[in-house]
Amino acid sequence: MPAPAQPSAFSIAAIDAQRVEDALARIGPKWTTWAAMTLAQENRPMRVRDVAAQLPFLSEQFVGKRLATMHADGLVTRDDDRRGAPYRLSALGTSLAPVLRTVSDWSRAHLPHRMAEAERVEDALRRLRPRHSTAVIQVLDSGGGPMRFVHIAEKAGLDNGLARQRLLRLQADGLVARTGPRHGDPYVLADAGQALGAVYASVEHWSEPVALRRAASVPRPAATATRSHAGVPLGAGTDGARTAAALRGSAAAPNVMFSHAPQPQPRVPAAVTAQPTPGRGR
Structure with a gap:
């Protein structure tokens, strides 16, 4: 059975899973x-x-x-x-800069691979993006311990087939683990899954201006949106304070996409050199 990890400083249970998944569909x-x-x-x-x-x-x-x-x-x-x-x-x-840095830092700590920075972020987003994955992780986080497959499916509101697919994918990606080798052994969050609180909170925070912009149906002035996280409009109440906290410590100049940015000419990702690339059609 995997050793328990330190709990995240940000509550996975408190995030809006649908909002996070909608945002990941845009940036992922x-x-x-x-x-x-x-x-x-x-x-x-x-x-x-x-x-x-x-x-x-x-x-x-x-x-x-x-x-x-x-x-x-x-x-x-x-x-x-x-x-x-x-x-x-x-x-x-x-x-997006603070979000991508938070994703990169999470990947660097929990998914150690030798990758260019953008490749690292995209690899992490690939693991997080599949629909309903956030809901499954949220259920496991709030379950209070190992959970059997049928209970995860029920609490996540998924049919058994889809829940099984998501759990197998999350297990392959290192975000969940089974407590034993037998069929029916319960699942738990792996260390990488338990540490997703800050990532989800930063993605949710970034999505708030998107929702506000849609509601207002007018563009937000660039000078407001390009300020550091403290200048991004937040929702009222505890949700705004919680999501703002997720971005503290990761502010940077508006045009710096990463705090440890690679050289302007990115290297060819290893994953690309190992497979055919899109054609050079015009």
Whole structure:
């Protein structure tokens, strides 16, 4: 049975799982972090071909599609809709910096791999992003001890098939563990899963301006959104205080995507060199 880990300083049980998963669906798609990192490091409007030149392991066509998706999700912006108009990080995209640093720090502590910084973040987001994974981790965190599969499925509101898939994926990704080798042995959170409180809290905090912006239906001024975490509007009450606390100690200059940023020209990820890359179609 895995040794118990120290509890997270941030409560996993207190987060809004649906809000976290909606936010992860925006920031988690593969290559999103690489593109955001490139725009942050260059700190200037960049055309698709300019971003692709910094990511030589991706085709220009693929980079264009990724930036278009990021534009639809509000992470990047363009001055106009002309074909070929350059992209730059939006205020919302820039405000991701503390979130990505928190994810990176969690991965560095609990998923030790030799990776470039953006690759490390994307590997971590790949583990966290699958739908309903947050709910399963939340159930295990609040269960008070090992839980059998059927109880996890019931409390997470999932059918048995989906719950089994999620548990197997989370186990393979090192976030949950079984207490024994036999079929039916209960599950517990692994150390990496128990330490997710700060990650979830920072993602939830980042998503609050998204919800507020949707409700108001007007863009938030860039000067407000690009300030450090203390300047991001928060919800009222304890939720705002709790999520703001998740970002303390990780503030940095607005255009620095990571506190320990890699060189402007990122290396080709090992995972990419081991498999075919997207074609260089135009």
